Amino acid sequence: MPFQTLRTWFERKPSVAPPPKDRSQLRVGIARVLNVWSTHQFWVAFLKELGISSENIVFSSDTSEEQGREFGKGRGTVDCCYPVKCISGHYGELVFGQKKKINILLSPMIHSLPSILHGHVVDTVTCTRVMAGPENIKAGFLKERDVFAENDIVYASPFVSLGDRHMVTEQLFTSLKDVFDLDLEETARAVQAGFQALDSFTTKARQRSRDILAWCAQNGKPCILVLARPYHMDPGIGHEIEGELQAHGYPILWLQYLPGDDDLVNWLFEEDVKTGRIKSPFDISDVWTSSYSSNTNEIMWGAKFATRCPWITCVIRLSSYECGMDQPTYTPSQKIVEATGTLYFKFGDLDSTKPGGGIKIRVETIVHYLSKYSEEIIQRKLGYLSPDCPLAVARRSDAAVST
Numbered sequence: 587m588p589f590q591t592l593r594t595w596f597e598r599k600p601s602v603a604p605p606p607k608d609r610s611q612l613r614v615g616i617a618r619v620l621n622v623w624s625t626h627q628f629w630v631a632f633l634k635e636l637g638i639s640s641e642n643i644v645f646s647s648d649t650s651e652e653q654g655r656e657f658g659k660g661r662g663t664v665d666c667c668y669p670v671k672c673i674s675g676h677y678g679e680l681v682f683g684q685k686k687k688i689n690i691l692l693s694p695m696i697h698s699l700p701s702i703l704h705g706h707v708v709d710t711v712t713c714t715r716v717m718a719g720p721e722n723i724k725a726g727f728l729k730e731r732d733v734f735a736e737n738d739i740v741y742a743s744p745f746v747s748l749g750d751r752h753m754v755t756e757q758l759f760t761s762l763k764d765v766f767d768l769d770l771e772e773t774a775r776a777v778q779a780g781f782q783a784l785d786s787f788t789t790k791a792r793q794r795s796r797d798i799l800a801w802c803a804q805n806g807k808p809c810i811l812v813l814a815r816p817y818h819m820d821p822g823i824g825h826e827i828e829g830e831l832q833a834h835g836y837p838i839l840w841l842q843y844l845p846g847d848d849d850l851v852n853w854l855f856e857e858d859v860k861t862g863r864i865k866s867p868f869d870i871s872d873v874w875t876s877s878y879s880s881n882t883n884e885i886m887w888g889a890k891f892a893t894r895c896p897w898i899t900c901v902i903r904l905s906s907y908e909c910g911m912d913q914p915t916y917t918p919s920q921k922i923v924e925a926t927g928t929l930y931f932k933f934g935d936l937d938s939t940k941p942g943g944g945i946k947i948r949v950e951t952i953v954h955y956l957s958k959y960s961e962e963i964i965q966r967k968l969g970y971l972s973p974d975c976p977l978a979v980a981r982r983s984d985a986a987v988s989t
């Protein structure tokens with residue numbers, strides 16, 4: 587018997603008649619949630635290529651308790667995962683909280699993600715709660731009456747596989763053609779512009795991380811790696827724990843932007859590749875065989891990178907309340923990181939409330955261990971690697987790096 591709900595996900599369901607063709611007047615609201623945190627460059631460039639002006643692309647604010655109270659109240663879902671639950675506050679803010687009304691609320695259902703591990707893992711799909719989150723939350727705005735239609739807003743939620751680029755033009759054209767009055771050629775151009783912007787940003791961010799590691803290598807200083815999902819960069823989800831640590835003078839790296847340059851990863855994983863334990867520096871099959879989930883795969887690879895990289899002397903693991911995807915990864919990621927004596931601290935079950943005092947005390951503990959053991963950890967991990975460190979070669983932008 588066919589499952590009817592699935593079929594409807596792929597259909598266009600504008601709440602009101604499509605907007606006029608002149609796109610320069612269109613205002614598009616995007617909820618700043620979930621994997622929009624790691625793909626927003628794509629969406630901005632995509633819309634700009636279609637003729638939407640920058641000032642008419644509106645993101646909701648960072649997540650906050652106030653946002654949820656003011657705009658999401660009474661529209662909650664049964665989902666216990668906080669990063670999904672909080673989306674109702676973002677939708678509400680875009681619908682009710684704009685001085686200048688939006689015409690379209692764009693909230694993509696992202697099915698797969700671009701990843702540095704693409705081709706080395708089974709797949710790079712998203713958590714199912716992430717993918718279906720927009721549909722889940724939308725229900726809260728339709729249950730009594732169509733709030734989008736009442737506010738003259740077209741709700742658009744394209745299903746898109748950003749990890750499988752060849753599918754994206756067709757997917758976005760099919761789901762957005764009536765929303766933006768698109769033709770296939772301009773959709774293809776907009777998709778190309780989107781990926782160019784996303785790739786360029788990611789390359790720059792990875793280079794910046796490499797510069798930080800090079801600075802650490804040349805000055806014998808430690809840094810911290812954050813192992814978390816992209817939306818933990820949202821101050822309302824990750825509670826800026828990494829900011830507290832950075833204030834103590836430790837540079838912070840995010841796993842999403844670790845450098846993947848051949849010279850560096852070949853140096854870090856040389857022994858594992860030589861002994862045949864892994865096929866390439868991006869292979870995680872030695873620690874994670876069911877490697878289909880993009881963010882989970884990257885968390886496992888980040889743990890491997892951290893345990894090898896001498897100047898990452900500490901890993902901070904962030905995870906949200908009731909995260910089903912993270913639960914099986916806690917023990918393996920901790921064991922991998924600690925295998926070389928790298929410090930590991932976990933902040934689990936993060937929810938809407940900021941555990942202010944608790945974070946401060948734990949940050950002081952972490953800083954104490956970092957200052958006491960970092961030098962020893964760096965030397966020990968250097969001993970496992972060949973002396974030909976590619977970071978020892980000074981690079982032009984190193985001078986700009988500061989803690």
Ligand code: SF4
Nearest residue numbers: 667713906909910911
């Ligand atoms: S990965 Fe975890 S925190 Fe993120 S949406 Fe899925 S269940 Fe929620």
